[in-house]
Amino acid sequence: MSDTSTVGRATAWAAARAKEIREEFPFVTRLTRQLVAVNLLDSATRLAAQTFLTAIPILFVVAAFAPDAVREQMLESARGALGLSGDSLDQVRQVYGDGGTDSAVRDTSGVVGALVMLASATACSRALQRVCERAWGLPSAGLKLIAWRWVAWLCVWLAVVILQNLLRGGFGAGPWLGLPLSYAASVLLWWWTQHLLLGGRVPWLPLLPGALLTGVGVVSLSWASRLYMPRTLDRSLAEFGPFGLVFSLLSWLIVLFTVVCVGISAGCVIARERPVARRLRTPPAGRAAAA
Template identity: 65%
Template sequence: MRDDSARGGLTGTLAKVTRWGTARVGELRERLPFVTHLTRQMVDVSLLDSSTRLAAQAFLTAFPVLFIVAAFAPTSVRDRLIESATYAVGLSGPALDQVRQVFGAHDDTTRESTGAVGIVITLLSATSCSRALQRVCERSWHVSPAGLRLIAWRWLVWLLVWLCALMVQGLVSDGFGLGLWLGLPLSFASSTLLWWWTQHMLLGGRVPWLPLLPGALLTGVGVVVLAWASRFYMPVTLNRSVAEFGPLGLVFTLLSWLIVLFTVVCVGIATGYVLAHEPILVRRLGTPPPE
C-alpha cells in the first residue's frame, strides 16, 4: 500500500510539473512571439539540411566553373579570382600555393580538353547551386515552386552575375586601393545589394522589393563578417590541414567553411521573412500577407 501511495504521489507531482512547464511555455510564446515564429521558420526551412545541400552543390558544381574561367581568362582575371579567394577565406602559405597551382593550370592542353561543350555542360551543372538557393528562398517566403518557364533563365543569370561579383570582391574589400576605411562599408553595401537582388531574382519577382530588404541586410552583413573573421581563423586551419592531409585537407576545410557560409545565408534569408512580417514593419515595407 505504501508503494502504491508513493507511486501515486510521484505521478501527481510529475503531472503538476508538466502542467506548470506547459503553462510557462505558453506564456513565453505569448511574450516572445518573434522567437516562436523564428524557431518555427528555421524548422520550415530545414536549416541544417538546406545549408549542407547548398555547400555541397557549390563545392561540386560552382567551383569547377571558377577553374574553367581560370583556364580561359587572361592573367589579370585569374589574379582577381585569387585575390577574392584570399579575401573570402583568408588563404595564405601552403593553402594559397595549392590554389595558385589550380588557377595556374591554363595551358593549351587544358583548353583543348575542356572545349566549348565542356564549358556549356559545366555552366548548366553549376545552376544546381542556383536551384538549391531558389528552394531556400521559396521555403523561407512560403511560396509555391516557380514554373520552369518563369525561373529557368534566372538560374544562369544569377550564376553569371555572381561570377562577375567574385572577380571584383577583392578590389571592393580593399576600397579599390584606398584601404579598409572605404573597403568595409563598400563590402557591406555591395553584399547587401547582391543578396537583395538574389532573393528577388530567384523568387521570380513574386515578392516585392522592400519586404526582402531585412533578409538582404542580415545576409549581407553576416557574409561580410564571416569573411573578415575567416582572415584570422582560416589561414591557420587551412595550412595545418594541408600539412597533415595534403590537398584533401584543403578540400575538407573548404567544405566545412562553405557549410558555415550557407548556414549564415539561410539564417539571414529565413529571419528576414520573420522580420518583414513583424507588425511594426509590415506597413512600412508593404509586406504581403502569408499565403
C-alpha cells in the same frame, strides 16, 4: 506511481514554461517556426555542397580560358576572402598553373570543366531559390518564369567574386572605404538575389530586412574568416593533405549558408511584423502564395 507523477509534473512545468516563452517572445517563436520551415541545417548543408560542386568546374574553366588578369583577380579574391596563405595558397595556385603550362592540357581541362559546369552550375541557384520560397511560403515557380534567372544569378555572382578583392580594398583606397563598400554591395546583391529567384512574386521593400541581415552577416563572416581560416586550412592540409583542405572549405561553406538561411528567414519574419509590414507594405502570406 511516484515516478509517474514526478514525470507528469515535470512535463506540465515544461509545457507551462514553453507557453510563457511563446507569449512573452512571440518573435522568437515565429522565427523558430520559420527556421524549421526552411529546414535550416539541411538547406545550409545542401547549399554548401552545391556551391562546392559548382565552384570546382568554374575554377577549371577560369583557369583554362580566362585572361591572365581575370585569373589573377579570381585568385586574389579567394585569398582575400579566406586569408589563404602558405601551402593552402600554393594548392590553389597549382590549379591555375603558370604561364608555361601546356596549352593543350589547359584547353582539355577547360572543355571538361565547361561541360560539367553546364550540367551542374545552376544547382546552387536552384537550391537557394527553394530556400527563399520556403521562407515566404511560396510554391515552386514555373520553369518558364525562373529558368533564365538561375543563369543570370550565376553570371552576376561570378562577376562579383572576381571583383571581390578590388571591392574589399576600396579600389585602391584601403579598408576604410572597402569595408563600407563591401557591406553596401553585399546588401544590394542579396536584395536583388531574393527578388530575382522569387520571380518578382514578392515586392522589393519587404525583401529589404532579409537583404540587410544576410548582407551584413556574410561580409562580417568573410572579414572574420581572415583571422582564423589561414591557420585552419594550413593545419588541415598538413594533417590530412588535400582532403583536409576540402573538409575545411566545406565546413566554412556550411557556416556561410547557415548565416544566409537565417538572414533570409529572419528578414521574412521581421517584414511580417505588424509595424514593419505597414511601412514596407508586406503582402499577407495567403496573398503572396496566391501570387
